[in-house]
Amino acid sequence: MMAMGKKFTKTKASAEATSKSTEQPPRPPSPAAKVAEEQRRRDCPVDKDELGRSTWNLLHTMAAYYPEKPTETEKETMKTTLDSISKTYPCTHCAEDFRKDLKTNPPAVSDRDALAKWMCELHNRVNVKIGKDVFDCGLVKERWLDGWKDGSCD
Numbered sequence: 001m002m003a004m005g006k007k008f009t010k011t012k013a014s015a016e017a018t019s020k021s022t023e024q025p026p027r028p029p030s031p032a033a034k035v036a037e038e039q040r041r042r043d044c045p046v047d048k049d050e051l052g053r054s055t056w057n058l059l060h061t062m063a064a065y066y067p068e069k070p071t072e073t074e075k076e077t078m079k080t081t082l083d084s085i086s087k088t089y090p091c092t093h094c095a096e097d098f099r100k101d102l103k104t105n106p107p108a109v110s111d112r113d114a115l116a117k118w119m120c121e122l123h124n125r126v127n128v129k130i131g132k133d134v135f136d137c138g139l140v141k142e143r144w145l146d147g148w149k150d151g152s153c154d
């Protein structure tokens, strides 16, 4: 396991919430603070949430483009890839839960639709665990492959 877990044990949001808990009442940001936020560098190390978003981008897009009729080798490669990510993911507690989840819910690698659904359900189990909304898996193709039907991604 990579030794980066400590950095990802506390989100920026929770750190801010902790540090602000004694401030009464909350003040609106000053114009200077707004400018500083707008000018914040974008080439900084990622936190747990940015890492998560980037990883879900990769995982859902991999599933969306997985073959409709995969060969046995492609199925094995996908299983190995997910297994490797679960062993190297640099958020220690996220990775531990991911490994447990893979044992209980082995990846559905039979074809593209099955994998995209499996990935959506995996993501939803994480969403539930951390108190986020459940995503409608019926929309997974629009979200990750074709773009929304209203044309807003065209």
Ligand SMILES: Cc1cc2nc3c(=O)[nH]c(=O)nc-3n(C[C@H](O)[C@H](O)[C@H](O)COP(=O)(O)OP(=O)(O)OC[C@H]3O[C@@H](n4cnc5c(N)ncnc54)[C@H](O)[C@@H]3O)c2cc1C
Pocket: 048, 049, 050, 051, 052, 053, 054, 055, 056, 060, 093, 094, 095, 097, 098, 119, 120, 121, 122, 123, 124, 126, 127, 129, 130, 132, 134, 135, 140, 143
């Ligand atoms: C394998 C893994 C395990 C993780 N475990 C933890 C953990 O234990 N604790 C923790 O705090 N964070 C964990 N994370 C990070 C967490 O899942 C989020 O990425 C992070 O909290 C940022 O959330 P977000 O609201 O920006 O959207 P994200 O959850 O990152 O989602 C990005 C986008 O994906 C789409 N989406 C949401 N749900 C689904 C779904 N079910 N199917 C398809 N698309 C969907 C939405 O459009 C959403 O905007 C984990 C990430 C990964 C990849």
